[in-house]
Amino acid sequence: MARNSAPTLEDVARMAGVSTASISRALNDPDKVAKQTRDKIEKAIEVLGYTPNFGGRALASNRTNTVGAIIPSMANAMFASGVQAFQEVLSEAGVNLLLASTGYDPEQELRQIKALIAHGADGLLLIGDERPQATRDFLAKRRVEHVISWCFKPHSAQTYVGFDNCRAAYDATSRVLALGHRRFALISGVRDGNDRARDRHIGIETAIADFGQGAALLHVKEAKYRLEFGGEAFAWIMERPDTPTVIMCGNDVLAAGALMRARQMGIDVPDRVSLVGFDDIGLASVSNPPLATVRVPQIEMGRAAARMLLAKLSGGPVEAPAPLPTEFIHRGSLAAPPD
Amino acid sequence: MARNSAPTLEDVARMAGVSTASISRALNDPDKVAKQTRDKIEKAIEVLGYTPNFGGRALASNRTNTVGAIIPSMANAMFASGVQAFQEVLSEAGVNLLLASTGYDPEQELRQIKALIAHGADGLLLIGDERPQATRDFLAKRRVEHVISWCFKPHSAQTYVGFDNCRAAYDATSRVLALGHRRFALISGVRDGNDRARDRHIGIETAIADFGQGAALLHVKEAKYRLEFGGEAFAWIMERPDTPTVIMCGNDVLAAGALMRARQMGIDVPDRVSLVGFDDIGLASVSNPPLATVRVPQIEMGRAAARMLLAKLSGGPVEAPAPLPTEFIHRGSLAAPPD
């Protein structure tokens, strides 16, 4: 794909009658060049239609103004708006986004990290805290600047921009308990290698244990994050002898799948069983009944992650943000338990 | 962000006792290097933890193995799975994806095109056919390799990977007509600068005109692609004197918004008015009633676009694919008109 004979700095230099250094300066640090010279240079650039060659620039300056983001899946609406916000903030700073996805596979994640670094990413956005030692080693050994999001850990907070999944799940569960529910089930995302799913589970479990008074988490069923698996898990749970009055779900997609299956099975939601999702993606307010869920500050999270990563890359001071707030959204899929 | 003293080709060369050229060859064209030498090289690479420097590579070879995709919005589920598929195919070929979004703004699109090219994208994926002359000029003058997707134009088919929005809308409308509907309205996406929205409008209009027999498109209301605007448009239409028996929608998000508003207004869907969406995003099957819609081959489209772009970049033969098929999905939001 030879970029055919694009004009180079030297061409511009010749035309403007100045040295290549002046042009480079005019481009990267205009204040260092006299107005008059700058004008000549700008005109020459205009006439020739010059654009800096990326490779040359990257090689000489050893930075690409590109950062990477590696997310489990783009199809999951949960990440879409966050990544969009992330990208928008970067874009304003003249930084571009390399995007890759892992399909929730840790090995794939390492592969993508390597690929993005090899493709020149100056820094990385990663989702979630849990990853194999090999991946941690790579990040540490190569000193890859990175920000971790969609979760929050108090220790080493200059790396995390996110919310506390455990706490959010705890709070949601408390609200459900307050409504009178005692018999819980959980349709969880696959927890292996996914700290968000695990933390949500723990949050729910803890809230129930703390509450006492006979409240119990009767069943936990794992499902991949897709509608149909949510449905299957729902059916599995409802066919057990110990029927819950409420089913908490690892995210809204699982909850929506459960809801659809409930309709097929003729099980009324929320009259016979309540359903609670997580993430508050668009679908949650559209389903019927709409899904009670936990709203996650996706956009703010994406923006904050971008700001933090940019700060790290520019070597500036990095403020450690507090965990972002989540909010329980009570909607029609959740009601008091049947007497 | 100085990548501190990462090992270079020369370091590897010294350690393996071969020339830098051999290593470069071992990396890029292994067959040209004897097995024995390759082994030595691989070991040295392993030991040193060497990764090729991106800038050097890009500069010397004048390609980055990176392509860009510029989509209207990531938040719109319509693009998410397509882009994901696109990225997966690229990834298998060792090519990375730079992603940017425009918010449906043509000027923003040009800005992003320039930004991605300036950041070394070897080629580009663009959505839709309509763009300002300045953008076309830029693409032509700079000979930017690109593939256009989410639409299809028979002329110069080596550029398009997509489906025929007009035809898809025509077919859907025909199905609705066959059910007995005669009084149509349309909640369209913003058509200015968006050929997909316009083509869908034209398809609907044409199908109605071709059918004759008193069928008419009574109202057309534009709305941005968000739930609430779909709802507003729905309310606007239902408050007109000439009430339609069916409302076609520019996409599923608009249809879902309309559906929610219908529920609020106490208007039964489909008993009093039918609703038809477009795209078949996840939400369409979850709403109640589920949305009749047009399924779009997002994943196949993303994959095919990636293959086509890769073919173009490698200078290989580019086969001009046929337009991809769409499928009308009849669901509960569409029924025969009330007597």
Added chain:
DNA sequence: AATGTTTGTGTAAGCGCTTACATTGATTCT
């Protein structure tokens, strides 16, 4: 008037890689 400072510019040395070309030694052919 001599000195120091500042400002604007040029010179030239890389940055780490790919690749055309040259070289070597082994293999095949006559």
Added chain:
DNA sequence: AGAATCAATGTAAGCGCTTACACAAACATT
């Protein structure tokens, strides 16, 4: 056995840019 061919490797010339350093001119300071 000598010529012709081929495979494997090395040599070295860039690719287009940034930037340390050197320099000159203009200005301020004593």
